[in-house]
Amino acid sequence: MKKKGYMEFVCKRFCSFYKPGSEALACAGYLFFENAFALEAIKDMVERIDITEANPTLLYDSVLRAVCRRCDFLADGCDFREGIPSPPCGGYILLESLIREGILTEDELNRILEETHF
Ligand code: SF4
Numbered sequence: 001m002k003k004k005g006y007m008e009f010v011c012k013r014f015c016s017f018y019k020p021g022s023e024a025l026a027c028a029g030y031l032f033f034e035n036a037f038a039l040e041a042i043k044d045m046v047e048r049i050d051i052t053e054a055n056p057t058l059l060y061d062s063v064l065r066a067v068c069r070r071c072d073f074l075a076d077g078c079d080f081r082e083g084i085p086s087p088p089c090g091g092y093i094l095l096e097s098l099i100r101e102g103i104l105t106e107d108e109l110n111r112i113l114e115e116t117h118f
Contacts, residue, residue, distance in 0.1 A: 002026050005039045009046055015090025027078075028071030029091020036112045045104070049097045060099050063106045064092065066113050 002011070002023045010033045011018040026034075033042055068074055068081055079086035087093070098104040112118070 002030060003034060003039075006030070006034050006042065009033075009039070009042050010094055011090045013046065013090065014093045016087045017089060027073045027089045027091060028067050028069075029089040029093075029095065031070075031091075032067050032095065032118055033091055035116045035118050045098055046094070048103055049094070049101060060096060060106065063099070063109055064095060066110070067095065067118070068092070070118065 002025075004023075007018075007023065007030070010030050011022075015030075037045075068078070071078065073089070074081055078088070080088040080092070095104075095109070099106060099109065
């Protein structure tokens, strides 16, 4: 079950698949943020992102694969990850934006993945 505050900042804000009442569905993009950061830290990072620049590119595929490969939606079919024109989840968009804007480095992401055993 998703936590309300995290859902507001990761899903409602960034995910085009978000629907009210979908609290039971959590992709790995969402779970990464819930596991890795306090809500206040996410709020702080989100405020520093230019959302209009969010344009997922798979530019950091080698790193983001580490998140997506743990995702239940990958098994069921995530069109974005399969190369079918479709947006990724909000967690993916947020994560890629943080890396692109230098708020989170790929080394920091790898360290978080190791430390949280995500
Ligand atoms: S982009 Fe797709 S596979 Fe990757 S975390 Fe999001 S929903 Fe899951």
